[in-house]
Amino acid sequence: MDIIRTKSDLREIVNKALGKGQTIGLIPTMGFLHEGHLSLMRRARRENDLVIVSVFVNPTQFGPNEDLEAYPRDSEKDITLMRSVNADIAFFPDADDIYPYGYATYVQVEGAMAQTLCGRSRPIHFRGVTTIVSKLFHLAKPHRAYFGQKDAQQVAIIAKMIQDLDFDIELVVCPIIREADGLAMSSRNRYLTSRERSKAKVLSQALHSAQAKIKNGERSAAAVIQNITERIASVKPAEIDYVSVMDAVTLNDVQALRGKILIAVAVIIGRTRLIDNVQFEV
Amino acid sequence: MDIIRTKSDLREIVNKALGKGQTIGLIPTMGFLHEGHLSLMRRARRENDLVIVSVFVNPTQFGPNEDLEAYPRDSEKDITLMRSVNADIAFFPDADDIYPYGYATYVQVEGAMAQTLCGRSRPIHFRGVTTIVSKLFHLAKPHRAYFGQKDAQQVAIIAKMIQDLDFDIELVVCPIIREADGLAMSSRNRYLTSRERSKAKVLSQALHSAQAKIKNGERSAAAVIQNITERIASVKPAEIDYVSVMDAVTLNDVQALRGKILIAVAVIIGRTRLIDNVQFEV
Numbered sequence: 001m002d003i004i005r006t007k008s009d010l011r012e013i014v015n016k017a018l019g020k021g022q023t024i025g026l027i028p029t030m031g032f033l034h035e036g037h038l039s040l041m042r043r044a045r046r047e048n049d050l051v052i053v054s055v056f057v058n059p060t061q062f063g064p065n066e067d068l069e070a071y072p073r074d075s076e077k078d079i080t081l082m083r084s085v086n087a088d089i090a091f092f093p094d095a096d097d098i099y100p101y102g103y104a105t106y107v108q109v110e111g112a113m114a115q116t117l118c119g120r121s122r123p124i125h126f127r128g129v130t131t132i133v134s135k136l137f138h139l140a141k142p143h144r145a146y147f148g149q150k151d152a153q154q155v156a157i158i159a160k161m162i163q164d165l166d167f168d169i170e171l172v173v174c175p176i177i178r179e180a181d182g183l184a185m186s187s188r189n190r191y192l193t194s195r196e197r198s199k200a201k202v203l204s205q206a207l208h209s210a211q212a213k214i215k216n217g218e219r220s221a222a223a224v225i226q227n228i229t230e231r232i233a234s235v236k237p238a239e240i241d242y243v244s245v246m247d248a249v250t251l252n253d254v255q256a257l258r259g260k261i262l263i264a265v266a267v268i269i270g271r272t273r274l275i276d277n278v279q280f281e282v
Numbered sequence: 283m284d285i286i287r288t289k290s291d292l293r294e295i296v297n298k299a300l301g302k303g304q305t306i307g308l309i310p311t312m313g314f315l316h317e318g319h320l321s322l323m324r325r326a327r328r329e330n331d332l333v334i335v336s337v338f339v340n341p342t343q344f345g346p347n348e349d350l351e352a353y354p355r356d357s358e359k360d361i362t363l364m365r366s367v368n369a370d371i372a373f374f375p376d377a378d379d380i381y382p383y384g385y386a387t388y389v390q391v392e393g394a395m396a397q398t399l400c401g402r403s404r405p406i407h408f409r410g411v412t413t414i415v416s417k418l419f420h421l422a423k424p425h426r427a428y429f430g431q432k433d434a435q436q437v438a439i440i441a442k443m444i445q446d447l448d449f450d451i452e453l454v455v456c457p458i459i460r461e462a463d464g465l466a467m468s469s470r471n472r473y474l475t476s477r478e479r480s481k482a483k484v485l486s487q488a489l490h491s492a493q494a495k496i497k498n499g500e501r502s503a504a505a506v507i508q509n510i511t512e513r514i515a516s517v518k519p520a521e522i523d524y525v526s527v528m529d530a531v532t533l534n535d536v537q538a539l540r541g542k543i544l545i546a547v548a549v550i551i552g553r554t555r556l557i558d559n560v561q562f563e564v
Contacts, residue, residue: 011450019303102532104393105412106447111386130387131447138448164387165413166420168293252383 001083002091007098007139010091014141026142026171028133031055032072032187033081036177040146041085043174044271051138053082054091056098060106061128072190091140098135107134109157109164109282113251117153117242118275119266129154130161137167144170148177150184150278152264156251176276178204184276191272199235200269203276205232207263211278219246219257219282232267241266241273248279257282283365285372289380289421292334292373296423304331307454308424310415313337314354314469315363318459322428323367325456334375334422336362337382342388343410354472373422380417389416391439391446392523395533399435399524399546400557411436412443419449426452430459432466434546434559438533458558460486466558473554481517482551485558488513490544493560501539501564503527514549523548523555539564 005009013242017024025048027040037053044051055078062068075092079122082090107130112127137145147155147263162171177185182204183197192200206228210218218224228243246253247259286292299306307330309322319335326333337360344350357374364372389412390396394406419427429437437455444453459467464486465479474482488510492500500506510525528535530542546559 007448015450018300021301103446104395105389105391105443107387107389107416108284109387134389135448138450139451161387164385165389166289166417168297168420168423198508 001079001087001090003079003092005092005094008092008253010089010093010139013089014050014052017050018141023144024048024050024052024140024142025144025146026136026140027051027053027087027146028136029053029055030071030187031078032074032190033078034177034185034187036148036150036174036185038081038085039177040148040172040174041082041087043172044144044146045086047144047172048142050089051087052089052091052142053087054093054136054140056091056093056095056132056136057126058132059095059099060131061125061222063122064085065187066122067188067191070191072187090093098132107161109160113153114157115161116251116265117244119153121241121266121273126154126157130157133158133161134165136172137169142169146172147149148175149173149277149279150176150186152248152262152279153214153251156262157250161250162271182208184274186274188272188274191270193270194271196237196270198236200233200274202235202238203265203267207265207276207278210263211280214257214261214280214282221253221255221257224257224263228263228265232265237270239268241268283361283369283372285361285374287374287376287395289375292371292375292421295332296334296421299332300423305426306330306332306334306422306424307426307428308418309333309335309369309428311335311337312339312353312469313360314356314472315360316459316467316469318430318432318467320363320367320456321459322430322456323364323369325454326426326428327368329426329454330424332371333369334373334424335369336375336377336418336422338373338375338377338414339417340410340414341377341381342413343407343423345404345406348404349470349473352473354469387413389413389443389447391442395435395442396439398533399526400548401435403523403548403555408436408439412439412509415443416438416447419451424451426454428454428456431455431559431561432458432468433498433557434530434544434561435533438531438544441462441531443559464490466556468556470554470556475552478519478552478554481508481520482556483516484514484520485547485549485556489558489560491545492545493562496539496543496562496564503535503537503539506545510545510547514547521550523550 025044248262307326463483530544
């Protein structure tokens with residue numbers, strides 16, 4: 001595996017691979033890798049000649065009071081994990097190379113999709129995400145890009161961006177990987193105290209019990225939202241940011257459950273904001 | 283020459299050419315082609331295996347009170363001219379294919395560069411330009427993209443976008459092509475009545491006389507602006523939108539002339555808004 005730190009070195013490798021007719025799979029990450037990331041890399045390994053994993057804690061997607069500085073980092077362990085799944089390229093760019101002095105260009109999915117859910121409490125977040133992902137697409141020139149369903153809104157927004165801007169890239173969305181008790185894997189889980197950690201399972205429990213009710217015939221979004229809200233609110237200290245039942249593609253709220261449905265929650269446990277979701281067809 | 287009307291047909295041709303290791307040159311236009319466009323195509327023809335000319339009057343770069351509907355169109359003549367310079371692909375997409383229902387993603391160079399000059403009277407213009415150019419870059423996957431120096435601010439903004447978003451594309455900027463009396467060629471010149479047409483040469487005359495003064499030692503931007511303003515204001519009916527002396531890369535105003543300088547003017551003659559510029563090193 002090659003460890004690459006500059007855009008120009010990455011470009012050289014990418015153009016050489018394309019010249020040989022190789023296919024490229026890209027996994028954009030913020031590092032502090034876990035089984036969720038590894039599942040993306042394993043799939044990319046099966047489907048592409050060249051597997052590029054980028055590690056960049058992207059400042060433009062963090063608000064002024066968010067955890068940019070505190071975001072967990074462990075590049076040694078990240079490299080070991082990437083090697084374990086036979087990634088070809090680990091790309092660790094510097095922030096100054098990605099956003100040099102005078103940087104001014106942004107890619108934005110406008111309208112409701114990026115303003116709802118996490119966009120409400122994180123107003124610049126998705127503009128930062130679509131900008132860095134566009135840049136990584138231009139640098140790595142992937143045939144396929146791999147993202148986790150854990151970040152459901154991010155996935156919907158990137159799908160919209162790929163479609164709208166005519167990127168010739170296949171978006172591959174991989175299932176949420178969960179801990180034994182159901183908690184969705186996330187680099188931010190390490191912020192949880194052990195007491196909080198044991199409470200955190202309420203997100204997935206509430207979602208799965210709602211899904212069971214829907215399987216048994218429940219079709220009212222309001223009833224589902226109430227059910228999840230009550231379940232999560234019963235746990236202290238858990239503060240609900242949102243519980244939302246939506247069309248999985250447009251992220252528009254639905255009243256009656258039909259078609260591709262996404263149920264997403266964001267909950268603050270102690271000082272840690274956790275998200276989780278389930279997606280299914282009714 | 284192939285005439286292509288859908289994104290998917292273009293993508294097929296492009297990917298086939300790249301698979302054969304061919305280089306691609308793209309000339310994005312709004313049609314109603316003139317010698318200025320042809321100079322771009324001739325240069326692209328010399329430098330690339332596949333020359334793609336797009337013709338699309340891009341609605342997102344026109345304000346609500348601008349000339350989107352009236353913008354001159356003549357696709358028959360455009361095709362004849364493209365054939366005359368041996369272009370390979372004429373791409374005439376439909377607006378519905380480029381901006382389908384629900385379209386929501388925009389690329390924007392933020393800050394002063396896009397708000398000054400034409401950005402002041404045309405606030406959404408450059409956001410529309412950078413969005414459509416990004417889409418055409420993703421569709422045509424060019425190695426080189428050709429633009430005319432006539433649209434100096436557009437060129438500076440696209441250069442900034444290419445750099446910021448890490449597009450692996452060489453921007454080729456070609457000199458302004460002028461009529462015999464010095465008027466910069468533009469599809470919008472056809473709006474001029476014959477009386478206005480004869481007055482319109484004042485833009486290039488004022489710019490060139492300013493340039494002569496600078497050659498003779500003038501270094502004050504204020505004096506140059508005053509000189510150009512007086513010269514243009516002496517012609518009726520000519521209403522000055524701006525006369526600006528700037529750093530050619532950043533488009534920041536300068537006080538003293540040094541380095542790469544851009545002098546740009548926008549003037550409304552009758553009901554037609556004309557732009558012109560000179561760029562040089564002091």
